[in-house]
Amino acid sequence: MTGKLFIRWPTTQLLPVLPEPSVLALDNAPYHTQLTDVCRCPTMATKKANLITWLERHGIPVPDGPTQPELLVRCQQNQPKLQYTEDNIIGEWGHEVVCLPPAHPELNATEQVWACMKHHVCSSLHRFPWADLQARLEAAKL
Structure with a gap:
């Protein structure tokens, strides 16, 4: 950037x-x-x-x-x-x-959203194939 x-x-x-x-x-x-x-x-x-x-x-x-x-x-x-x-x-x-x-990333809302997204993906992911990762990312958008 x-x-x-x-x-x-x-x-x-x-x-x-x-x-x-x-x-x-x-x-x-x-x-x-x-x-x-x-x-x-x-x-x-x-x-x-x-x-x-x-x-x-x-x-x-x-x-x-x-x-x-x-x-x-x-x-x-x-x-x-x-x-x-x-x-x-x-x-x-x-x-x-x-x-x-x-x-102070705790003051940055974007950092908080990314932390939640990463936690959701990592906690629900059993394998790391690309298709599974994409599906988990889509599910996290809800």
Whole structure:
């Protein structure tokens, strides 16, 4: 799964039919937390010239003769507030995003449904042929 693939489903299927305003709960999967280009801060791997460009683009004065580590510290001190692409897109549709805390699957309704489904399939399955598994999955949908 990628951020682009993830956002395609809500924008084409979910958001057009979701009553406004709604709250969408997202877990901390990497494709749910894609930083926007505006708030992306340079890293230690960023070249000195690119650090200077980033600072200038954000209206931050660049001192004379700075070292790369000094520039990086200045960038980090002036990093814009974090924004996530998915939050912005969902917000444009008039909805709000709530992020679930990391490592708490018990708060995620989807995880609870999958746990029930897996328990049902495993507890009633004596053999593992594909046809039997499909039949058990269909029976669990009820």
